Amino acid sequence: MELSGLQKTRSQYLPELPPCLQKSAVELEYGDATTVADPSDAQSVTRSFPLTYGKPLVHFLNPSSPRRDSQVKKEHPAIRVGVVFCGRQSPGGHNVICGLYDAIKSHNPKSTLIGFRGGSEGLFAQTTLEITEDIVLTYRNQGGYDMLGRTKDQIRTKEQVNAASNACQTLKLDGLVIIGGVTSNTDAAQLAETFAESKCQTKVVGVPVTLYGDLKNQFVETDVGFDTLCKVNAQLISNLCTDALSAEKYYYFIRLMGRQSSHVALECALQSGPNMVILCEEVASSKLTLFDITQRICDAVEDRAKQDKYHGVILLPEGLIESIPEVYALLQEILGLHKRGVSADNISSQLSPWASALFEFMPSFIKKELLLSPESDESAQLSQIETEKFLAHLVETEMNRRLESGTYKGKKFNSICHFFGYQARGSLPSKFDCDYAYVLGHVSYHLLVAGCNGYMATVTNLKDHVSNWRCGGAPLTAMMTVKRLHGPGASSIGKPYIHPAAVDLKGKPYEMLLRYAGNLLIDDLYRNPGPLQFEGTGSESKTISLTVEDQDYMGRIKKLQAYLDKVKMIVKPGCSPEVLKAALSSMVNIVNILSIMSSM
């Protein structure tokens, strides 16, 4: 890999540290013992994690008089730390390692940082790379996971846990840092418990890095990678909005990453203001069927056609397909047949009559994609299922039907489909992700040195400037919940897991989306956050997920005036009822905008 000019400039950027990490001697304070959020889960978690459950929270203390002791460099004993990337690559992942490296070396140059090449497989096989200044230099503030790579990322079976344990003992590791999302951090907790049980000296610390942004709980505000992913995607979505508005002839259906949870789709919608977004959580909570979703989009297309608008932008998370009740049931049947060893070619003939009817209704490209071998025990290959094309197909069919039956009187519906997955994931990380990841790297080191096992490195108050960030650690087990599975055959109580957090349908971001939904749908309130900036405007170290930019009052007022002008222009003596309807709808929009403005 060669670095471009911008990459080189970025590689020289050194993130700021919060005050608690600027001292040579970092001070930790232990809080109360932690418990799980839902008391009814406590028993199950205690049973699974007897040695690591109930540990206290850790806070890093701010220096009482800042930098007073910075002259007296207290050297730590040399330690050996291993680090491994687990799960999907997220922008900023490299900076966790850079922060960890800088912390380790600044406290004792004889300490060693060992990277495992190729994710958990590298851990099991002990394929190592000693991380040196030279290596770190190339990857500072750079995207991807290519310093170490990754493969399959599970440390779950007895063999896997044993292999990991062997690696840590053979390499005499004092600590192991696991960089990943919900699954990897659940595995980290399990590993920590096993190590505690076997009195292995290696302490395990997890770092919240996942571009889905779904590792969120009372201790963790956001994850490394999510900010970059949303910013890059929001830019591309906005570009398509601009394009749609310029060409005025297509509907863009855009599928975004995000499985059970739709954080990415929600954030991108708030950033770029597309006409419509459908979240998995909405579909699941309202039990919307394929038919419902199709009708909802078609009604929106009709409403826009009445305003003579034949373009639009619609966002969907990739997990949408699984959140639709009847499709979920079908996918579960397919998954079950896969597990029983039935080959893809034979699955369709063994479906239940009901599932078979749904399956046969689908276009052939979707059938093929639904039958792909599953990605894990629980999920189909969502990234390979072109849900956006499927929905566009259903909408087109329905719009054609409405056109033919005469209930819809507009122009023919046209769509273009996009999947924004991989192209954002490899991006240079945003300043926020660089900073957050770098600080988390430092925090991990200090947790290990303090002997914390089964903890997650945490940084909170991220909305504020770095100098007000709060560092600490929280036991992984305190983040666990137990899913009570429903349905026949499933055991009534499952294993404790760190589960992905769903979009909170009562939370502020979703509430904001709802308030604007009507205007976004009709009025093309598109905005373009623009490409990631590293200097000047837009380069602030802020995460968009916590700081949606203030709305532009003047812009709204101008918009209102434009509406009023439009109504004035179209309402003329003898104008048709259609025109009057359009004018009325514009007036309703004006009232809506006014009421939003007055309430802010």
Next chain:
Amino acid sequence: MELSGLQKTRSQYLPELPPCLQKSAVELEYGDATTVADPSDAQSVTRSFPLTYGKPLVHFLNPSSPRRDSQVKKEHPAIRVGVVFCGRQSPGGHNVICGLYDAIKSHNPKSTLIGFRGGSEGLFAQTTLEITEDIVLTYRNQGGYDMLGRTKDQIRTKEQVNAASNACQTLKLDGLVIIGGVTSNTDAAQLAETFAESKCQTKVVGVPVTLYGDLKNQFVETDVGFDTLCKVNAQLISNLCTDALSAEKYYYFIRLMGRQSSHVALECALQSGPNMVILCEEVASSKLTLFDITQRICDAVEDRAKQDKYHGVILLPEGLIESIPEVYALLQEILGLHKRGVSADNISSQLSPWASALFEFMPSFIKKELLLSPESDESAQLSQIETEKFLAHLVETEMNRRLESGTYKGKKFNSICHFFGYQARGSLPSKFDCDYAYVLGHVSYHLLVAGCNGYMATVTNLKDHVSNWRCGGAPLTAMMTVKRLHGPGASSIGKPYIHPAAVDLKGKPYEMLLRYAGNLLIDDLYRNPGPLQFEGTGSESKTISLTVEDQDYMGRIKKLQAYLDKVKMIVKPGCSPEVLKAALSSMVNIVNILSIMSSM
């Protein structure tokens, strides 16, 4: 539309003007009469453009003593100018209008700029929008064409030319500025000739704006939009390169915009260093068949597998499919049948036996796409044909065959396909495109005032700083060539056109690509130019197409050392012949890099 923080900052950016435009009285000098590049075309062009052919070049003079006369503001008489977006939206298009507006108003606030809404259709229907300060403010340095929009963009038939002529006369336009690519500027030339003939007072000036970058000739260095498109795409391609290198399991097949010419694919390849790029011009000049191209990619996949690499990035222009001789023949047959009114459903049964054999060989999704109604008289709907999926499918089939037959011994081939079309087109324009477009807007105004009819606004020496840019105008007719069509039935001499310039296979950019091709293929010399920057590093007003960044010598030397280490590591007593082969191949790469470095 609402502006984001970055958009607002951008809207306040005022591009610099070259010295020749800074004076209040711009001085023009006329050069020699122009002729077409190929003398054998002259007769045909003279015949078609008797009144506008052979006009002189126009140069804008630099002020002898700069800004001396800036105090004495010489006011121009008030004029009325119309402006229309033709062709696909290109980032920077709005800035042509902003530059034109500023030039008009600064010379006489009573002059009027009238925009036609909805492209050429708006021109015919006289759907106008008077462009005011307020409007211009919202669109300064913003992407898209949404200030005016566009529709179909042809001013060719007698009816269309008459409608345009009527509009210009009814609206009493002194000038009409047509913003577009090769087709629109050919139309502009025709309109200018018609106006000259009918002694219409409206002068016609064209502006080179096309994201394909294929309106290039002795007078025009590059087009507005190309720089932004390449930069945004190169970033996304680089993100995928990083992703490929991190996950090490997929080949990304990426289709880029670019029809007969592959400028975008070439530039993006030079910027981001993917493993392979296939240009239309290479395929056409070497007459590569589908089979050849498939074999070429498969051989590359095998070569990489020998180095234990199972990932890669391959770029294709959307026009590739048409440049393959046998597919071209098939598409021509389909086009012919469409023209004869045969419906898509019946076309396959009426193909010649040869074309039918090829058609039947194709997977069904491509069949469907090839049969879509054509975009124009000459081309299929290239943006709708998923060439990347088709090639990935052919490569997968062939790799599976090789695997089964035992000639290929590596892992299974996996691919993921992308089309980077629309998501880059709506981007905020790069600084270069903002500046270039803005200056072209000013130039257009001065050409109109000087009474130049049938000219293109030109700015040259773009590699240099804006203060050294040279402004002028060149007759559109001097850019024309006459295609001699081959094959039965086609007349031997066609009409004069401004044809898209192909990538010069003897030019420097292509030569550079060729020199690195071997290393790019095997060594993953990926680089990420990063997202568009507007301040700091990477924000220089330079177009990438003319200033590929200098290669990083130290980076290369480090790379070489890494190769040497690798060879040292793998070559051990008793190692297999395969390992020795891999080592040899690494050594060959080292020699190649060394020889490139020593020649630079």
